[in-house]
Amino acid sequence: MTITENAPAGAATGADGVEHVDVLVIGAGVSGIDAGHHLRERFPDKTFAILEKMPGRGGTWWTHRFPGARSDSDLFTYGYAHKPWRGPSIATSEEITNYLDEVIEEDDLKAAIRYRHEVTAASWSSSDHRWTLDVLRGDTGETVRMTCDFLWMCQGYYNHQDPYRPEWPGMEDFRGVIVHPQTWPEDLDWEGKRVVVIGSGATAATVVPAMAEKAAHVTMLQRTPTFVAAVPKTHELAVQLRALDIPEDWTHEILRRAYIEQFNELTRMCLETPEEARQFLLGEMRPYLPEGYDVEKDFNPGYRPWQQRIAVVPDGDIFTAIKEGRASVVTDTIDTFTETGIRTSSGQELEADIVVSATGFNLSALGDIPFTVDDEPVDVSQAVTWRGIMISGIPNMAYVFGYFRHSWTLRADLVSDLVCRLLAHMEAKGATTVTPTLRPEDADMEIRPWSDPENFNSGYVMRSQHKMFKQGDRAPWTHMHEYAEERHTLPAADLDDGSLQYR
Structure with a gap:
């Protein structure tokens, strides 16, 4: 194997020309950069890359160019726990992206981020114990392949290319x-x-x-x-x-x-x-x-x-x-x-x-990327969430979805901590695969909508219920809890309660 030019340290390309990393992060917004920080800090020997389909970092802070674009959460909680915020409580998009640039610089993430790299398909092979992703490179127009042992979806929840546009008469x-x-x-x-x-x-x-x-x-x-x-x-x-x-x-x-x-x-x-x-x-x-x-x-x-x-x-x-x-x-x-x-x-x-x-946006389920597991298409709307972090039946994949009420980043930090704990736990067990799987005691579990309208019922949520994964009536198959609860429950989550199958 040889190291590819501009690849993160340790990333390797095999004889078939396919580059492989231990962890592949999708999205270079607030969540993806946070994932990169935690991987760099907790696993200095792991290889990883961050794929971003936009030309620049920041996610919504890159795409939102409308007048006055700014946070509607305070930056002391929207900022990272590991990186002090030094500006005003409510910040402009430029101030936020400058902050993210500092994190990228301090954590040496620049070489790990590939801009204009859009994932168009993701396929899991149980025999190979890895993901294969088709990636469209916007700079060359070619589709390349990458493989990884673990896939970390940090693409956010906006469909940036297709906002919600009602049609009115006239x-x-x-x-x-x-x-x-x-x-x-x-x-x-x-x-x-x-x-x-x-x-x-x-x-x-x-x-x-x-x-x-x-x-x-x-x-x-x-x-x-x-x-x-x-x-x-x-x-x-x-x-x-x-x-x-x-x-x-x-x-x-x-x-x-x-x-x-x-x-x-x-x-x-x-x-x-x-x-x-x-x-x-x-x-x-x-x-x-x-x-x-x-x-x-x-x-x-x-x-x-x-x-x-x-x-x-x-x-x-x-x-x-x-x-x-x-x-x-x-x-x-x-x-x-x-x-x-x-x-x-x-x-x-x-x-x-x-x-x-200003009529809102359409929600994106896992970036609207088509997933397959062992050549079978995955319909996430028929799956159940595991603690709002993984999805039943999908191996070696985690996703980040933040809070609706508190700042998004508060949950991104909690998710990053749990995912890193899970990766370390897999290493300790000698496991190459982890899959959320309903237990025998979950056979009678009531399957509920992704979002309970009595809890949260914004238009973009209600419009997207049909394509989102579901939740159950008991832990660990529930999500959308408040930060006051999850700041205690996620760090204490039992990784050996039978809801995660290791191989």
Whole structure:
């Protein structure tokens, strides 16, 4: 075997020209870079590569180019446990990718990441104890093959190429421009233009105040409201600690714990006393809006607080734009597009030069990559999750799916720890294969949807239930637990309870 040029140390190519690594990570976003850090730290002798189909790192932070793109989670919890965050609590996409660049540099991951490498098929062979992947190289247009002993799916949950785009009557008659935030045109000029943003979620809450800085006026047209929470862009405690010249890793840990406890308390309130939580959230919004504003109409959803994500806005920027008259909210449905804008079902005419369809995204199940196990196609919708990390019947494969309420990275860190513990456990047992398998005592287990609508029912979740894997009614076949629980249960997960078969 010979070492391939630009391959990670130890990666080898056999006589058949196929490169092999011990672990192959799919995706160079927040989860994939985190996986790379843990592999580098825990297994210095293992070979690994990170395949990313985009031209750059960051995942959503690479693809999201719309105005004002930023986090809607605080960076002290969205950042990694091992890498102190030194910036404001709510950060721009550029600040986040700069942070990721530092991690890539510090962990020497640059040589391990292959950009413009898209996995188009993944096949497991039990006789060979390994995965074979077909990989389309965007730089050359050729398809190459790679093999690995363990596959780590860190591709996120967005279908970046196919966002959710509803069709409305009259769209072909509109003389203006219709854009979707996931495919934002670089040359779009909205200065002095009339803009209508369709949607009410985190993206709309980001785009509206950002565009309102230069637009003639921005109208957020929403079918139903979303809970919106104004938070300080920079936490007062961070300012105090930095003024005292406290070490950054101390500041990071203190703020991290403070934010975790804050969100734990809000989550508890939303689940146990939802009406109290509703009035709390509405009361927090009122001081930011014009006197007499109908908060109930525009910012009071019909669902329980936290049944969908709460849109976080730094320093209440969208409320400021509304208060200053640069933006407004219309809660109504669309009757039809017209030549000059949109007519709502109540008959209101919204004139627009630009319409932004901030209508969400389509969820991707394991990157929509076709999987086979021993030449049999895998239908993940018929499989069951193992702790929200592995899938029944699929050997040597783990995936990362973060929290809906807490920061995604909190779970990515927990998953990375467990996957590395599993890899070490396999080594100790002399096992080459591990497969989640239902036990005899699970024969009567109730199979439940991927997401319980009573727990979380955002549009992109409900639209994708049919293609996602299922969960059971007992551990370890459940998922979507809160961080307050999983921070204890995942590190203590029993790897020898019979739900994992080793060979």
